[in-house]
Amino acid sequence: MTISIRSVQKQFGRYPALNNVDLEIADGELLALLGPSGSGKTTLLRAIAGLEFPDAGQVLFHDKDVTYASAAARRVGFVFQQYALFKHMTVAKNIAFGLDVRKGKDKPPKAEIARRVDELLKLVELDGLGGRYPSQLSGGQRQRVALSRALAVQPSVLLLDEPFGALDATVRKSLRKELRRVHDATGVTTIFVTHDQEEALELADRVAILNKGQIEQIGSPREVHDNPASAFVCGFVGESNRFEGRIEGDRFVSGPLVLPAPNLADGAGVGFVRPHDFVLADQGVEARVERVNAQGALARVDAVLADGTRIEVAASRADADRFTGSVKLEIAKSHVYGA
């Protein structure tokens, strides 16, 4: 199912939640909506789900206008942030809910519903837990139940609102892989909302980055990380050192730091250097090493430039010992934007 969002606007009181948003989602794609809180990402997801109607613009499912169609008519599977499982129903009843509410000939026979529930429980590796109540499950298990409940209706699109937000780090990591696996197994177009860039970059085919109700950039995880379209994206996606300075004649100057800034108008600007783009060299900008923290494959180095600006450098563990006293750093890659 392809989904098109066209010039969608939504206002809550005087606060614009979505401001002229356009977005195309390909069939079978796994897309992340990434942004800080209040960026409008959840509102966009709810507008796609039919839980929120936009003030203006269109939502198309496969070229069919569903802007003001109900969530049920769109056949979406929605996973809520706190899962919204029905507390008084067993896991099996929760999963079967979407099939149980059907009427007449749309309603599958009981045996068929039971078979489907078993199949879904197996898919999310919860076999045998159908008789439990949600309160008897761990957070990760609840999340899986919510996922299979959303999948039970064979949705045209699967929507997840901060699906891993309420889980601790280890469970979160394994469920991430799980969602990817379920997506690949079912092939259903999937959109999820997150404020965790690591999650978005690791899991999604494409990432849409939202800020203040607008989409700043859409692209593959690699694209948005390596070629951020704006200062916001550069600062939000991946780690970076941020520098305030001036653009003068194709150069960005901030204290002792000089970065190339081709084709940018003179004036105030911001420059970004990723920690791993600072490279030890014989010449370059001088920095005094304050602290080296070796963890995992990387050595993280806190250093200070001549004008007192603090920077963070990431180097391989092999180079960790070379960061002592005063070092010279070359800059492999940088990003500069006009302010």
Next chain:
Amino acid sequence: MARARHPTEDPTWVKALVIGVVMVFLALVLILPLVAVFAEALRKGVHAAIDAVLHEDALAAVKLTLLTAAIAVPFNAIFGLCASWAVAKHDFPGKSFLITLIDLPFSVSPVVAGLIYVLVFGMQGWLGEWLLDNDLKVIFAVPGIVLATVFVTFPFVARELIPLMQEQGTSEEEAAISMGASGLYTFWRVTTPNVRWGLLYGVLLCNARAMGEFGAVSVVSGHIRGLTNTMPLHVEILYNEYDFVGAFAVAALLCLLAIVTLVLKTALEVAQPAVRRGGH
């Protein structure tokens, strides 16, 4: 300090003083009167008390009280459920006005509540002549008593459920609707089961008040013995006639009903700790 105590605890003499004051106060204001009621009822022996309760007029009062509660409580349970659902799960113009209206019976004196019905349905009231022409009796009859009781007790269930429903939010309902459930189906299968303990609790409180209401009912009842006397009114009549054993025997019966309600309420709280977060 001689004895080790928890660092955030008050000194023992402060605790003893505060607990002592509360205990003395409770004994004087609550326990003593309760004991007095039962003592007075049994002053001339158990038989006298039982005879007083089994007197024809007393039995009629008990019956009327139970009938009134049997009508008012279900009515208010349904009303409270609907009102709290509307208020907690939806946004509509006039919502805060509705909340204020629900609280009205708490803020209006019950006597005034009774008078309102007399003004509307009484002989000199707006509908008085029409009712007379159609041979319908409201004031000084059972319908008036039921109406007044409904009015006085209608906030109980709604007040219990509104905070509970608000706390639960709307995502379960949204989940149900997104899976194709109708609004009514969602209300019965998702919203109501989630508040069933709070509902039961509200019904108990509502019932206790419905059986004990005096002021509003007194205004509309007319105090016709054996016909329009509820238990609280009957207690007053007997007392005014210096039938102390009778008055206190019926009062003791009312107290027993209240104690049963309290025991049920406590049992509910033990069974379902979440109920306690309901507001009261």
